[in-house]
Amino acid sequence: MVKSIGDFTMSVRKLDRESGQVYEEQAMAPAMSFSMGPSWVHESPFSIVERDARHEKGAPSLKECAMEQLLADQRDLTPELFHHIPWRMASRLWDHLGKRQRRTLYMWKLFATVYPAEFRSVAKYRSMKVKWPQMPLREYWSVVKSDSLSWRLVLTLAPSFGRVPELVEIANIKNLVALEIATPLQVMPMSDSSELRVAGLNDRIARTWSELAETSAAFTHLRVLRLYSQPDLSPVGIRYLSALPGLCLIIAHGCPNLKSCLQGESLDKDRWEVTAIPQFVVKNSNQIEVSEPLTLYECYQKSFHASSDGHVIEEGLLRGSPVLDFRIVPEGSQGLGKRGSSSSTIYFQRRTASGSRPPDPPLKKVKMADQSPEETSRPSSGSRKPVMRKGNPRDLRDVLGDFL
Incomplete structure (x- = not known):
C-alpha cells in the first residue's frame, strides 16, 4: 500500500496475525514535481474553455x-x-x-x-480540505499564510505525518486566528531509524511558542485553540500558552494530564476560568450557549460576544477580513475529531479582555527578551516558582535549531 504524503519515505511496523511475525513496511512516495509551486498541487491553474449554449450558432x-x-x-x-x-x-x-x-x-x-x-x-469565507496530503506541512504553511493579513486563517491539523519543527513553524503564520490539533487515537508505530514521528503539542512546543510570542510577536491574532488527544500537554504547557496575547479560549478533548486543572492546579484563577461546561457567545442577558460547536470555524465565531440583535461582534485588527478555513485531515485517520465524555473535555476561558498581554507564566526558567534578572518575579514562600532571565532575542531559525 503506497500513499503519497510528500517527498519522503515512511516506515511502519506491522503484525501478521496469522504467523505472529512482526515486519517493517515502507510506503515510498515517488518524487513529486513542484514545478508549478505548492499552490497548484491540489488545484489546476489551467482553464478549460467550454462554449456557452447561446454561442453554439456564433462566436x-x-x-x-x-x-x-x-x-x-x-x-x-x-x-x-x-x-x-x-x-x-x-x-x-x-x-x-x-x-x-x-x-x-x-x-x-x-x-x-x-x-x-x-x-x-x-x-468572505473559503474552505478547503486536504484528505491526501501531497507535500510536507511547511509547504502548506506557505499556501495559507498572509504576512499582509489579507485574510484570517482557521487551521485544522491532524499531524499524523508531521514533524515537531513544522509545528513550531506555525508561529510564522501571522494571520492565524484559530488552530485545531488532533492526533489520531491509533497510530502505527514507526521504526527508530525513521526520521518521521507523529507530532503533537507538548510542553516544549508550548514553551517555544511563548518565547516566539515575546520575541517575534508570534500568535498575535490567535484566539481559539482546540486540542484532541494530546497526552504530552500538562498544566505547565497551559501556563506557557497563557503568554499568547490574543488567546482567549482553549478546548481540550481527551488530554488526560490536564484534568488536574479543574482543581485549579498551576493556573492563575484571576486570568483563567476552567470548567467542564462551555460558555460561548452570550445571546442575551439571560441565556448562554453551553454546547460546543462542531467545527473550529463555528467555535471561532462564537468566541465573540453577540450584540443585542444576536449578531456577532468581532474584535481586533482583522475584524471583517475574509476567512480561510483550511483543514489537513488525512483520509482514514482514526479517532480524529471524536469527542469523549464530558468529563474528559476541559475548557479554559480567559477572564481578561482579548488581546491584553498576560503576565509572564511562572514556569521553568525561560529565556525572554528585554528583561533583566532584577525584573524577574521572585518566588514566594512555599511552592517555588521559576523566573524569567534575560537572553538574546531568538528568531524562528534559532528555535528550530533546538529541535533538529
Missing part, C-alpha cells in the same frame, strides 16, 4: 475571448497586475471564474489581497 464576444485568454493560466496572474484594475472590472473576472468553476484558492487569495474592502462582501 463568443470579444470581451469573453479576452477574459478566457487572461484566465487561461492563473500562474501568470499576480497582485501587481491588478493594482490598476478597478473593482468593477475585476468583479467581472471573478464572476467569469464562477461560471467556469475555476475559482481556485489562489485566485481567492489574490482578490482578497488586492481588493480587501470590496471582496469581503463577495466571498
Whole structure:
C-alpha cells in the first residue's frame, strides 16, 4: 500500500496475525514535481474553455475571448497586475471564474489581497480540505499564510505525518486566528531509524511558542485553540500558552494530564476560568450557549460576544477580513475529531479582555527578551516558582535549531 504524503519515505511496523511475525513496511512516495509551486498541487491553474449554449450558432464576444485568454493560466496572474484594475472590472473576472468553476484558492487569495474592502462582501469565507496530503506541512504553511493579513486563517491539523519543527513553524503564520490539533487515537508505530514521528503539542512546543510570542510577536491574532488527544500537554504547557496575547479560549478533548486543572492546579484563577461546561457567545442577558460547536470555524465565531440583535461582534485588527478555513485531515485517520465524555473535555476561558498581554507564566526558567534578572518575579514562600532571565532575542531559525 503506497500513499503519497510528500517527498519522503515512511516506515511502519506491522503484525501478521496469522504467523505472529512482526515486519517493517515502507510506503515510498515517488518524487513529486513542484514545478508549478505548492499552490497548484491540489488545484489546476489551467482553464478549460467550454462554449456557452447561446454561442453554439456564433462566436463568443470579444470581451469573453479576452477574459478566457487572461484566465487561461492563473500562474501568470499576480497582485501587481491588478493594482490598476478597478473593482468593477475585476468583479467581472471573478464572476467569469464562477461560471467556469475555476475559482481556485489562489485566485481567492489574490482578490482578497488586492481588493480587501470590496471582496469581503463577495466571498468572505473559503474552505478547503486536504484528505491526501501531497507535500510536507511547511509547504502548506506557505499556501495559507498572509504576512499582509489579507485574510484570517482557521487551521485544522491532524499531524499524523508531521514533524515537531513544522509545528513550531506555525508561529510564522501571522494571520492565524484559530488552530485545531488532533492526533489520531491509533497510530502505527514507526521504526527508530525513521526520521518521521507523529507530532503533537507538548510542553516544549508550548514553551517555544511563548518565547516566539515575546520575541517575534508570534500568535498575535490567535484566539481559539482546540486540542484532541494530546497526552504530552500538562498544566505547565497551559501556563506557557497563557503568554499568547490574543488567546482567549482553549478546548481540550481527551488530554488526560490536564484534568488536574479543574482543581485549579498551576493556573492563575484571576486570568483563567476552567470548567467542564462551555460558555460561548452570550445571546442575551439571560441565556448562554453551553454546547460546543462542531467545527473550529463555528467555535471561532462564537468566541465573540453577540450584540443585542444576536449578531456577532468581532474584535481586533482583522475584524471583517475574509476567512480561510483550511483543514489537513488525512483520509482514514482514526479517532480524529471524536469527542469523549464530558468529563474528559476541559475548557479554559480567559477572564481578561482579548488581546491584553498576560503576565509572564511562572514556569521553568525561560529565556525572554528585554528583561533583566532584577525584573524577574521572585518566588514566594512555599511552592517555588521559576523566573524569567534575560537572553538574546531568538528568531524562528534559532528555535528550530533546538529541535533538529
